[in-house]
Amino acid sequence: MSVDVHPTAIVAPGAELADGVSIGPFSIVGENVRIGARSRLLAHVVVEGHTRIGEDCVVRNFTNLGGPPHHNGYRGEPTELIIGDRNRIWEHVTMHIGTVDGAGRTVVGDDGMYMASSHVGHDCLVGDNVILAHSGTLGGHVRVGDFVMVSGLAAVHQHCRIGRYSFIGGLAAVTKDVIPYGMVWGNHAHLEGLNLVGLKRRNFSRETVSELRTAYRSLFADEGTFQERIDDAERAFGHSAPVMEIIDFIREDATRPLCLPEREE
Known part of the structure; x- marks a missing residue:
């Protein structure tokens, strides 16, 4: 299997292209780029x-892909962007390399879909099977x-954590962490369920699903303190891995604010 590079494309001498790679018209590949088998630009x-x-x-x-980060402290260091397998990356998408002040790398997992004009900022850590719809934006250091x-x-x-299996509604402005399995929307985003x-x-x-719903109602009820509700949910649902994933997520970083349900006045 060979590499197919269009005559109008520019591929720097140091670039590494695996078997079956296709580089289309007027594309540019830098000298520190590596592209895996059968991927197509x-x-x-x-x-x-890098x-x-x-x-x-x-x-x-x-x-x-791999442009310099939007970060005033970046001074051209050889930080990285690492993109996994089987990703579909659509028109006008931008994904930036990391910074030395952050992780030193931006990482995107496998099997994702990144629709037109979506953006993955510097030092983001993005999991597998993630979808960024049109113009969805991740600031720097976001964990998804x-x-x-x-x-x-x-x-x-920037710096927000988005838990597994969660859903961010259209036009939402997410400034706080989103629990696993949660659904948020609004400006600023609040937890909707x-x-x-x-x-x-x-x-x-x-x-x-029934355990998650019952635990959710317990965690975000009006009675008692939040810590008391967390402890009660752990006692009732310590056997449930998804419920404990939410509780562990909340406990992981007490300095980060959480998206919470709106309270009626």
Whole structure:
């Protein structure tokens, strides 16, 4: 299997292209770029910096991968962008390399869909099977778990954590952490409930969904302190891995504010 480079494309001498890679018209590949087997860059794609793209990815027109971070402290250090396998990256997407003040790398997992004009900022850690819809934006240092859906025109503030299987509604401005399995929307985003549609699509059992719903009501009830409600939920549902994932997520970083349900006045 050979490499197919269009005559109008520019591939720097140091770039590493695996078998079956296709580089389309007017695309540019930098000298520190590695592209995995059977991945395809369509027209006018720029891949620069220390960027690694996995296997079987498709990168569509006018996308820029591996550009310098939007960070005033960046001084040209050889930080990285690492993209996993089987990702679909659509038109005008941007994904930036990391910073030395952060993780030193931006990491995108496998099997994701990054729709037109979406953005992954510097030092982000993005899981597998993530969807960023049109113009969905991740600020720097954002952590996104597996199977997260970020809807169109939604923006996630820097340093936020987005738990697994959660759903970010369209136009949401997310400035606080989102629990696993949660669903948020609004400006600023508030917790609207559990991502029940996503749980159904991912074949979670009725028993698990029922436990999550009961634990959710307990955690975000009006009675008692939040710490008391966390302890009560752990005693009642310590056997449930998804419920404990939410509790562990909350306890992981007490300095981070959480998206909470809106309270009636």
